[in-house]
Amino acid sequence: MTLPDIETAGLSHRQLNFFLVVDCSGSMAGDKMASLNYALRAALPAMREAAADNPETRVMVRVLRFSTGAAWHVEPTPVEAVEWGDLQADGETHMGAALSLLAGALTPEGMPGRQLPPVVVLVSDGQPTDTFEDGLARLMASPYGRKAIRIAIAIGADADLDVLTRFIGHPEFRPLQAHNAESLVNRIKWATTAPVRSVSTPVTGATPMERLAQEAPAAPPPADAMVW
């Protein structure tokens, strides 16, 4: 006897907004960009799986690209529906502009409805060529920016670790370093799934950021081991 039972019309679950902020400057051109596109494509199924393990959370994905200026590459899309369109690299490293644009979305208006703290993953291989300070200040002043879980992935030896560390703003959480294509795939996969999983994994006492820091992939090989 199967009968229509609990219908949930009108009920909605909390959203977890996931922002991926990607450096598409000229230095990323070639193998790096191809690897990054591959890594993101590969991460999507794992991310969907992590989201499916948290049915009380609706995961929304947005992607922001920056080079000379910053623009949305993927508008808010449920993780099940995201289709990866390859990013292209050229131009400057306007990370400050990216953080400003991001700050505008990290508001109750930009993220309507009941929310979990958003996750922002910043991926970069170089040094900002615009006023990073302004962008960071705007991000931290936005209503949800300060409360966001901020993760950074440094690609290669030229990435500005100081800038990325300040973006993270957590004493125990360092940028994840990717020195080759394989480690980039692993870092991206971790960064796109661990924060989603952490919503429902057993609590061991540490704060969410500390937990992520403990769990983050181990230290990378030396910079000269970089192979692209």
Next chain:
Amino acid sequence: MAVSQLREGTPFRLRASGLAGTVGALIGAGGQGAAYHASIGGKPFVLKWYHPHVLEADTRLPGRIARAVERGSPDPRFLWPIDLVEVSGREGLGHLMALRPPRFRGLRDLIAAPPARIDPPLVVRARTCLSLAESFLHLHAKGLCYQDINFGAVFIEPSSGEICICDNDNVDVNGAPASVYGTKKFMAPEIVRGERMPDAGTDLYSMAVMFFYVLHAWHPLEGRAEYEVALMDAEEEMRLYGTQPRFMFDPADASNGPVAGFHDAIVRRWRSLSEGVRRLFVQAFTAGLRPGPAGRVIETQWRAALARMADSILACPACGYEHALDAEDADPDPRRFACVACGAEVPLPPRLLLGRDAVVLCQGAQLHAHHLDPARPFVYGEPLARVEAHPADPAVTGLRNLTADTWTSRLPDGTGAAVPPGRTIRLVDGLEVDFGRRRGTVAAGQSPTR
């Protein structure tokens, strides 16, 4: 993390039995470790291999699993550790367990978005809770504590409500230092506040949360107060689940009550539950929000109330919405009954009165050992009787004898008939059936059976 993974084909050895096996394909990785298919003498098992950082942080883990292996499973529904697993030449540790049959689905699929969502009928949901209560009763009765009762650990067979419980790595003697705080939203408020560690008493709180989820697909503390939080950060979580927890159906405090237009489906489900089950939820999430034996509802209380509710469920003929016979709006008469979903009048179905208990005899309803054998309470398994329509006249219903023994029956006028195995007795008002170990009387429904 990649370095801690095992390669397919790696040989391993079981510590206690000495048997050898081979690692198979990776099933998945979680917070504590990764699970692999495994084979021992051609038989399939599951190997859970712990992350090195977990073994480092949780030094009691190997001892705990070893004791669990030695002690054995408290109930067959737990996928209990069979033995410790070691890989020669490698640091680290794992344990072996049985393979979960593929017919089981994750309990969290009850709240998944379609198409992954499973939507079993209310009677199956009640049986699921009942089965969980039984399993944890057996675990607690052995002096053990589960520590981390949550959705991820439980699997359900969606048509029967049969369950299996995984992730038994944290099970320990009640009172031993806990290895985990628990899973968000399932942790008792005193653990959320950091005042206590998990024990058998906090298990009872987590179990009540799970029951509420199974029946409502919603969390019991998520009423208006949760609805009004735009961004659920750590401070808000502490307030809602730790320092100011309030039940959304607290009869004495409406401050976290349901929001009209948002929680309507939850309200309907709540109102459709039996009075006994509602009363236990109120206890669990008012007095039971505080530690101590006074408020926390124990398994035997749940078991009795859930078994009774499972026997009293009927569907609205107009919209199909399921109710317990003593749902909130049921007239105590009880000859009138309005559907909580559509308002249509729900005719009272025939019932079988078994002493203090009553079983609704809707078509398809089944009787089990629980009903017919006083020596086997709460035993379901194979049905012993089923309500069926007459093959030639669907308006006539009867009770089919699925046992191997002949029943006897007697009408109010004193006439009677034997009901041999496989035969069906028509349900009429006042009919008395002797099932051998128990006797029942049929009470006609609102539209009396002919």
